[in-house]
Amino acid sequence: MSQTVISMRQITKNFGRVHALSGVDLLVRAGEIYGFIGPNGAGKSTTIRILLGILKSDGGSARVFGKDAWHDAVDIHQRVSYVPGDVNLWPNLTGGEVIDLFVRLKKSGDKKYRQELIERFDFDPTRKCGTYSKGNRQKVALIAAFSTDADLYILDEPTSGLDPLMEMVFRDCVRKVADEGKTVFLSSHILSEVEQLCTKLSIIRQGKIVDTGSLRELQHLTRNQVHVEALGDLSGLSTVPGVHDLVVKPGEAEFHLDNTHTPQVMSYLARQGATRLVSAPPTLEELFMSHYELQGDSEPQADGELQEASEPKGDSE
Amino acid sequence: MSTFVGSLSAQWTALLRLIMRRDRWVLSAWLVGVIFFCVFFVPMMPEMMGTDSETLVLGEMMKNPAMVAMCGILYGEEPTIGIIYTQLMMVWSAVVVAVMNILLVVRYTRTDEDEGRLEVIRSLPTGRQAHLVAVASLMVYINGVVALASGFIMALFNVESIDVAGCVVYAAALGACGLVFAGLTMVVVQLVHSARGAIGLSLGLLGGFYLLRAYGDVSSETASLLSPLGLIMRTYPFYDNKWGPVVVLVAVGVVLMLVSFVLGARRDLGQGLMPVLRRARAHGSRFLAGEWGLTWRLTRGTIIGWAITIFIFSAAYASVMGDMESFIDSSPLYQQLMGIGDDDQEVAKSVVVMLVSIMSIIGCIPVLTTAFKLSSEESKGRLDYVVGKTVSRWSLFAGYGVLVVLVAALMQALTAIGFYSVALTVMDEPFTFEFLAKVCLNLLPALIFFGGLGLMIVGWAKKFTWIGWAYLGGAFLLTFLGGMLNLPEWVAKITPFGLLPHWPTESFSVPIWLGLVVMGLALMVVGAVGYRNRDITA
Ligand SMILES: Nc1ncnc2c1ncn2[C@@H]1O[C@H](COP(=O)(O)OP(=O)(O)OP(=O)(O)O)[C@@H](O)[C@H]1O
Ligand SMILES: [Mg+2]
Numbered sequence: 001m002s003q004t005v006i007s008m009r010q011i012t013k014n015f016g017r018v019h020a021l022s023g024v025d026l027l028v029r030a031g032e033i034y035g036f037i038g039p040n041g042a043g044k045s046t047t048i049r050i051l052l053g054i055l056k057s058d059g060g061s062a063r064v065f066g067k068d069a070w071h072d073a074v075d076i077h078q079r080v081s082y083v084p085g086d087v088n089l090w091p092n093l094t095g096g097e098v099i100d101l102f103v104r105l106k107k108s109g110d111k112k113y114r115q116e117l118i119e120r121f122d123f124d125p126t127r128k129c130g131t132y133s134k135g136n137r138q139k140v141a142l143i144a145a146f147s148t149d150a151d152l153y154i155l156d157e158p159t160s161g162l163d164p165l166m167e168m169v170f171r172d173c174v175r176k177v178a179d180e181g182k183t184v185f186l187s188s189h190i191l192s193e194v195e196q197l198c199t200k201l202s203i204i205r206q207g208k209i210v211d212t213g214s215l216r217e218l219q220h221l222t223r224n225q226v227h228v229e230a231l232g233d234l235s236g237l238s239t240v241p242g243v244h245d246l247v248v249k250p251g252e253a254e255f256h257l258d259n260t261h262t263p264q265v266m267s268y269l270a271r272q273g274a275t276r277l278v279s280a281p282p283t284l285e286e287l288f289m290s291h292y293e294l295q296g297d298s299e300p301q302a303d304g305e306l307q308e309a310s311e312p313k314g315d316s317e
Numbered sequence: 318m319s320t321f322v323g324s325l326s327a328q329w330t331a332l333l334r335l336i337m338r339r340d341r342w343v344l345s346a347w348l349v350g351v352i353f354f355c356v357f358f359v360p361m362m363p364e365m366m367g368t369d370s371e372t373l374v375l376g377e378m379m380k381n382p383a384m385v386a387m388c389g390i391l392y393g394e395e396p397t398i399g400i401i402y403t404q405l406m407m408v409w410s411a412v413v414v415a416v417m418n419i420l421l422v423v424r425y426t427r428t429d430e431d432e433g434r435l436e437v438i439r440s441l442p443t444g445r446q447a448h449l450v451a452v453a454s455l456m457v458y459i460n461g462v463v464a465l466a467s468g469f470i471m472a473l474f475n476v477e478s479i480d481v482a483g484c485v486v487y488a489a490a491l492g493a494c495g496l497v498f499a500g501l502t503m504v505v506v507q508l509v510h511s512a513r514g515a516i517g518l519s520l521g522l523l524g525g526f527y528l529l530r531a532y533g534d535v536s537s538e539t540a541s542l543l544s545p546l547g548l549i550m551r552t553y554p555f556y557d558n559k560w561g562p563v564v565v566l567v568a569v570g571v572v573l574m575l576v577s578f579v580l581g582a583r584r585d586l587g588q589g590l591m592p593v594l595r596r597a598r599a600h601g602s603r604f605l606a607g608e609w610g611l612t613w614r615l616t617r618g619t620i621i622g623w624a625i626t627i628f629i630f631s632a633a634y635a636s637v638m639g640d641m642e643s644f645i646d647s648s649p650l651y652q653q654l655m656g657i658g659d660d661d662q663e664v665a666k667s668v669v670v671m672l673v674s675i676m677s678i679i680g681c682i683p684v685l686t687t688a689f690k691l692s693s694e695e696s697k698g699r700l701d702y703v704v705g706k707t708v709s710r711w712s713l714f715a716g717y718g719v720l721v722v723l724v725a726a727l728m729q730a731l732t733a734i735g736f737y738s739v740a741l742t743v744m745d746e747p748f749t750f751e752f753l754a755k756v757c758l759n760l761l762p763a764l765i766f767f768g769g770l771g772l773m774i775v776g777w778a779k780k781f782t783w784i785g786w787a788y789l790g791g792a793f794l795l796t797f798l799g800g801m802l803n804l805p806e807w808v809a810k811i812t813p814f815g816l817l818p819h820w821p822t823e824s825f826s827v828p829i830w831l832g833l834v835v836m837g838l839a840l841m842v843v844g845a846v847g848y849r850n851r852d853i854t855a
Contacts, residue, residue: 015588054439055585074324074442082440088433090339097338105331105441141437154440 003030005152005183006051010060013046013207020046021207023060028185028200030151033178035194035201036187043207044187045085048156051185052082064152078106081145085157085187087137091130095140098129102144114147120169135161146173153177153184159193171197192281223256225280226265232272240268325582327444332451336425347417348462355410355467355491358798359474362398365801372396375801377650379404382640383668386531386633387675389550390541397478399555403487405798407554408546412527414463414491415498415545418456419519422502425452427512430587439586446578449503453574456499464492483555486563490549493566497545498523500573507580510589517622524626528633535637545569609716616690620724623683627728630679631735634672639743641668662746669748670756670819673732677760678793678814680728681767685785687724688771691717692779700853714776714848718841721768729757729764752821759820762833763813769840776844777851788812 006028013021021043028034038044049055050062053073062069064076089098099118103109118125123139132140138161145153153174159167174184174197188194194201195215202212223244228234234253237243242261247254257265257279269277337344366372376396378384385391389408393400426449429435435448444450468488472481502519509515526544533541534550541547548562584590645651645664652664691714694700733753741747771785792812799809809815813833818826 016592049436049586052440053445054436072324073439074327074444077440077442080440082437084433084436084440086433087437090335090434093339101331101335102437102441105328105438105443107442 004028004066005030005032006034006064006185008047008051008060008062011047011050011057011062012059013043013050013055013057019207021050021057024204024207024209026202026209026212028183030183031178031181032200033174033184033186033198035198036185036204037189037191037194037201038187038204039189042204044189044204045156046207047204048082048154048185048187051154052077052080078108079151081106081148081150081153083138083141083145083153083155083158085160087141089129089132089137089140092128094126094128095123095132095136096125098140099125099144099147102141103148106148108149109147110149114143117143117147117173120172121166133161135163135166138162139166142170142173146177150177151182153182153186155184155186157188158186159188159190167193195281223258225254226257227254227278227280228252228269228274229276230269230272230274234272236272237265237268240265325444325446325578326450327442327447329444329447329450329454332438332443332448333454336451336455340424344421344459347421348459348466351413351417351463352466352470354413355406355463355488356470356474358406359402359471359476359479361798361802362402362479363476364803366398366401372398372401374650375401377648380648381644381651381668382535382637383634383672385534386637387672389530389547390534392550392553393556397555398476399478399480399483402479403550403554407487407491407550408527408530409797411491411494411546411549412523414460414495415523416520418460418495418499419502419516419523421459422452422456422499423506423512423515423519425455426503427506427509427515431512435586446581449574449578449581453499453503453577456496460492460495460499463495464488467491478555480555482558486552486558486560487554489560489563490552490554490566493563493570494545494549496570497566497573500570500577503577504573504580507577507584508589508591510591513618514589517619521622521626524630528629531633532636535640608713609719612690612713612716612720615694616687616720619686619690620683620727623686624727624731627676627680627683628731628735631676631732632739634676635736635739636743638665638669638740639745641665642745665744665746666748666752667822669736669753670822673736673753673756673760674796674814674819675793676732677729677757677763678789678796680725680732681764681789681792683728684721684725684764684768685771685789688717688721688768688775689782689785691772692775692782695779695853710849711845714772714841714845717775718768718772718838718845721772721841722765725761725764725768729761730754733757756820759825759830760814760817762830762837763817765837766813766833766840767837769837769844773840773844773847776847 004027006026008024008026011021011024012019024043024047026036026047036044036047046055050057051064051069053070053076056070065079067076069076089095093101099114103114117123121139121143123136123143129137129140138158142158145155155174159170162170174186178184184197186194186198198215200212200214203210229252231251234251235248237248237253237255238246240261241264242258243265244256244258245254366375373396376391379388379391379396379401384404388406389404391400391404429448438448439445465488468484471479471484471488498519501522502515505519505522506515509518526546530541530544530547533539533544533547542551545566548566551562552559580590642665691700733750733756737748737750737753740753767785767789770788771782774781774785792814795804795809795812796814799815817829817833818824
């Protein structure tokens with residue numbers, strides 16, 4: 001059994017009346033690419049900030065590399081690289097200067113690889129940060145994070161500003177560090193991204209982990225939404241295994257498909273003379289819907305309904 | 318445990334270097350400006366004082382309670398140039414140093430935090446308190462430079478009675494006072510929830526300490542000792558040269574910084590220790606409809622804060638009018654100096670004109686702040702949402718124009734009311750409200766002019782907002798000190814406050830009054846034209 005990198009037990013966190021986290025458990029082992037998904041405001045960033053010792057939890061224990069996330073933050077951070085979802089930089093320093101600063105604070109880093117990353121991310125390090133677009137600011141954090149030596153990469157929605165080409169570069173970077181045996185903790189609300197990269201994942205909703213497992217274990221996650229048009233009659237689909245929520249109209253049908261049963265369904269559709277097939281991964285919302293259908297529990301949080309408090313950073317006056 | 322404490326400040330030197338690197342120009346500009354303010358008047362003193370007998374005369378004038386409330390005490394048996402310089406300039410220099418400390422501390426702590434820049438820094442192997450330690454050492458350094466440089470330069474001028482020992486203690490007191498406000502702001506930053514809140518509360522405390530000193534200097538020594546601004550003058554530079562107050566101030570500053578470290582360790586990033594008082598609304602109120610409503614919503618906190626400030630300051634200044642009356646009665650020399658036989662009211666009126674002028678200049682601060690809110694919103698990228706909607710820039714800009722004029726009028730009205738309400742109770746022969754209202758109304762065009770100037774700057778080139786502040790600072794100095802210097806007449810007239818005749822000591826001029834109002838409004842129109850044609854950028 002490999003080593004535990006992150007272990008969180010019964011972590012709670014309140015912001016005044018807002019219960020951001022109510023009993024979060026997480027266990028991430030060395031070498032895993034761990035996905036962490038949930039809708040907006042679920043508590044992903046809060047969990048990550050507690051892991052990084054930026055916020056102090058109100059209860060429970062959070063340990064990284066076996067050390068306390070709050071007390072031993074500096075030690076832990078020697079071995080951690082972090083990329084926030086919303087990167088804010090000093091407007092009058094250049095991107096290159098900021099990358100160097102981050103790397104220097106980390107006291108480790110590979111100059112040659114940094115240069116390579118700058119090229120692969122197609123990034124101009126000579127401009128002032130104030131003039132960068134959102135995606136470019138994110139690249140600063142990504143390049144700094146991946147060009148330093150770390151055993152754990154914590155990434156909070158790192159691709160929210162990247163274009164598809166850059167997302168590919170990002171995925172290569174993640175795979176590269178994973179091949180080296182490093183651990184990656186990746187938060188996202190895009191299921192497909194997590195699906196492509198992660199070996200294991202947890203789903204958080206309203207401050208609670210509602211499901212954890214490998215992709216295989218969370219089969220209902222891999223249920224695709226299928227729309228099909230065919231020459232033949234499609235009503236027989238209801239008897240094919242792996243088909244859920246079937247809606248049949250003349251000449252077309254819509255249903256959810258368990259990916260494990262794809263071969264059976266495909267051969268059935270071929271026999272019916274399918275002319276058009278559109279398959280989309282389930283959205284997060286559908287995921288939760290199906291999740292709660294399975295649990296037979298549609299109102300999970302009885303007390304302390306999540307109140308959106310006033311934005312802490314905005315001008316309230 | 319000790320490694321935990323040690324690790325709290327890990328790598329603070331790197332963060333200090335970061336601040337120095339990214340803001341070397343900002344820091345240099347502040348230092349040059351502040352040091353200039355602290356010393357520039359020294360070489361002009363001998364000219365102002367002329368002969369020894371003139372010094373005596375000026376000393377008598379400076380003893381009047383209004384002057385003491387505004388600037389500070391006159392100590393020593395006999396006024397010397399050094400002592401009069403201290404009374405005139407020390408408190409105001411300390412205020413300038415304090416403002417620098419407040420703004421810089423907030424800039425490097427709370428602003429970085431609010432903008433989310435501190436988050437990445439925290440995720441790196443830097444201590445949780447490293448940035449506070451870095452800022453504390455930066456402020457020690459900055460105040461040290463202010464003290465050393467201004468003391469050195471003052472001594473270089475080699476003015477009679479402004480000796481080296483006095484310069485050293487004078488400048489050290491200024492630096493120590495700056496350190497107190499740096500520490501105070503670092504504590505405030507831990508309590509409030511945003512950079513704006515931190516600036517507001519810290520400046521409020523500065524204002525409070527100023528008033529405490531004003532009250533103390535006129536009527537209670539203890540009160541003055543409780544205010545850093547009062548304590549600095551108890552070094553009695555160029556007379557006793559006492560170091561005690563400097564030591565106390567440095568100690569207080571250091572303690573406040575340590576307190577801020579402790580408090581900082583007990584709160585989350587982005588939060589404040591004070592509870593959030595109001596529950597935020599889910600829906601916009603009726604007022605939040607449209608861009609004018611939004612403008613009001615964004616500026617009202619500042620405007621209300623300043624309205625209260627202006628009222629309190631006017632009332633405080635007015636409170637010396639009673640002492641002023643008895644001072645005039647008891648000082649035939651002063652009556653003679655003011656060139657008025659025995660009409661006390663005349664003398665009192667000339668004092669009121671001076672105080673209202675100072676208040677009107679302070680009233681320009683909220684006027685400019687309101688105008689510049691349009692550009693600061695833009696810099697934060699929030700205006701994109703507004704202009705991106707179906708809002709015409711004309712309308713947005715016009716809203717600010719109207720607001721600026723209203724703010725100007727409000728501040729002058731509150732000055733009149735503040736003065737009247739207190740003067741009524743302390744004076745034997747109180748002024749009529751009508752008289753005070755006229756004095757304030759007479760100066761209203763100056764505020765409108767500054768509003769127009771501010772909006773014109775925003776309309777054409779928002780990065781030059783500092784010009785507005787510099788011009789206002791110049792106007793303050795000319796009003797405050799210009800009268801004592803033998804400056805050519807045109808120099809005083811380069812600011813609206815010098816241009817407007819000061820009724821009732823000078824006769825009211827309709828063309829100048831109307832001309833300034835029209836000019837202020839014209840500047841707004843010019844600004845609007847520029848604003849319609851320029852890019853909205855961060
Ligand atoms: N500083 C704060 N003060 C008050 N409430 C907060 C604060 N930070 C977070 N919250 C609340 O805690 C909850 C969790 O927020 P969090 O940022 O962790 O969500 P998230 O899962 O990262 O969402 P997103 O996908 O939008 O990034 C939200 O309800 C949020 O409003
Ligand atoms: Mg988030």
